[in-house]
Amino acid sequence: MNWEAIGALADSVGVIVVIVTLIYLTIQLRQNTKAIKHSTDRGVFDDANKWMFTLIENPEIAELYVSGMQDEKLTSSEKLRFSLLLNTLFVHWNHAFETGAFEIVNNSQIKGVLSRPGGAAYWNRTLVSESISLSDGFIAHVNALDNELKRVES
Template structure:
């Protein structure tokens, strides 16, 4: 075997090594992407669950949330402020999930249920009355999306009536 043949063999084996390395890297990137997606979804779901747990654990807070949003009950100034803080907290979770979907770290199908739940909350009578304050804090990317979701909810609700 001539020196030139050994050089060619070395080039060939080096090429195979590069191909194997690229395949390995592609598999690692795919695995990392799946891990990031799972962690993002888990973070959004855990945040939402903690919020619901907080409402369930505090009867006064639960009353403010449900009475203030859906039952049309008059709230004291302090209760109205607490409801507004809860709505700010909820809209942040909705916005976070939206941005995760938009960047592809959460799949569209995975957030459909949460999106419906948040739309229901922010389309409620109690939230609509506070929307002018809430909307001023939202990102330019999320605001039109949220307002369109609320508008569609009301349009569908009107058609069902």
């Protein structure tokens, strides 16, 4: 065997090694992407459960939520607590929207809040005051759902 043949063989082996390495890295990248997606979805799911368990485990907060959603007269501290409760919920939904885990939240949940007098009033106050940081895309999405509800009511 001459040196040219050995060099050609080494080049061929090198190309095969590079191709195998790229295939391996592609597989690893896909697995990592799936793991990150799963972790993000799990975080969104856990946040939703924490919010629900707050209502389940604390009758006072559950009563505050019900009263606030019905837009009943609340004391100033109750108004603050109700706003913070809904802030937490909308920030959670915004996070799900921005991370691509929004399929965990369905639009009927958002519509359920917006269809109640207190939920609609909260959303309108939040838009005017910009009291929480929400993405423009999420705000547009919620506004579209709100407009859809208003068209159905008309």
